[in-house]
Amino acid sequence: MPVVTPSGDDLLIIEGYLDELRLVYGRAANTVDSYYLDLCKAAGMLAEGGVGLLAASQDDIATLMGTLRGQMAESSLARMMSALRNLYRWLVEVGNLPASPLDHLEIPRVPYRLPEIVTVEEVSRLVEVIDTSTPLGLRDRAILELLYGSGLRVSEAIGLDVEDFIEGDRLLRVTGKGDKTRIVPLTPYTEEYLQRYITGGARQRALGSKRNSAIFISSRGTRLTRQAVWQFTRRYALAAQITVAIHPHTLRHSCATHMVNAGADIRVVQELLGHASLATTQIYTQVTPARLAKVYRNTHPRAEIGRETFL
Numbered sequence: 001m002p003v004v005t006p007s008g009d010d011l012l013i014i015e016g017y018l019d020e021l022r023l024v025y026g027r028a029a030n031t032v033d034s035y036y037l038d039l040c041k042a043a044g045m046l047a048e049g050g051v052g053l054l055a056a057s058q059d060d061i062a063t064l065m066g067t068l069r070g071q072m073a074e075s076s077l078a079r080m081m082s083a084l085r086n087l088y089r090w091l092v093e094v095g096n097l098p099a100s101p102l103d104h105l106e107i108p109r110v111p112y113r114l115p116e117i118v119t120v121e122e123v124s125r126l127v128e129v130i131d132t133s134t135p136l137g138l139r140d141r142a143i144l145e146l147l148y149g150s151g152l153r154v155s156e157a158i159g160l161d162v163e164d165f166i167e168g169d170r171l172l173r174v175t176g177k178g179d180k181t182r183i184v185p186l187t188p189y190t191e192e193y194l195q196r197y198i199t200g201g202a203r204q205r206a207l208g209s210k211r212n213s214a215i216f217i218s219s220r221g222t223r224l225t226r227q228a229v230w231q232f233t234r235r236y237a238l239a240a241q242i243t244v245a246i247h248p249h250t251l252r253h254s255c256a257t258h259m260v261n262a263g264a265d266i267r268v269v270q271e272l273l274g275h276a277s278l279a280t281t282q283i284y285t286q287v288t289p290a291r292l293a294k295v296y297r298n299t300h301p302r303a304e305i306g307r308e309t310f311l
Helices: 008-023 030-049 058-069 074-093 118-130 134-150 154-158 190-196 202-207 227-241 248-261 266-273 278-285 289-299
Strands: 171-175 183-184
Touching: 008 030, 008 074, 030 058, 030 074, 118 134, 118 227, 118 289, 134 190, 134 202, 134 227, 134 248, 134 278, 154 248, 183 266, 190 289, 202 278, 227 248, 227 278, 248 266, 248 278, 266 278
Parallel strands: none
Antiparallel strands: 171 183
16 A cells, blocks of 8 residues: 655644643553554545545545555554544544544444463463573563463563562552553462562573663563563463464463453453453453353252253
8 A cells, every 4th residue: 555645734633633642641652653654544545635634524534444445454444444533533622623524434343353362271381381490581481470470461561670579568560551550469470480580680690780670681681572572472382382373462361361260350350451441351251151051050040950850
């Protein structure tokens, strides 16, 4: 798809909206960057037809959707139109438009997919394949225990500083999306490997003579990157013969799913994961047929009546 550029006026509108998202609502940089690319592409294509954002009609937006539908995946189109809808809602709120051209327009929805997870046994295999006799092995075990044990996002884990580890209380201070801080509990396994990595000297050996407040340090003495975590997670998964296409976020999904399946309150899981909306957490409440049957047998007053009653 050719690169298209919005007009100067439209670019100012987009940047004003994104400033609002960043400064007022505290949206993450990655989210703002995605909105910027999508909105610039949409505004640029409208400009090619001689229409600016403020002058675009419902027909203009419908034509844009029809053009893009043959050029991009349905999920990408849904994401772009969602960004455009939110932009127009903001323009109405600030008084630049009387109504949004998307108000009565049916836009595609992002296809719903349940997150892929691994089993408890596969998690054990994943972490136990790591050689913890080396500083980097201890680091890798600690971070994977943390991603699964406390359901952290990988960006939250690599953003941790040493002072965030509340040693002795089995707690961790986490800064999530929108710079919101929460306190999460640690499993005994996570606490053990964090202690061994931090206080046992492995972190300092990886750090060398450099100074860095990060908990998780790369082999170059810098803060660990998302890409590095993805790479060694995949490497350990292959070594553990796990066939699921595992990545760091798989462990977060698995943590939430396993807790919900074991009976955890959905609001507790919401707090643990740092979700702003309960609706986001509810994707983990999808009930498997096996769990449905088990809960039904254990809770319905007539589910376990002997067959002889009816003979």
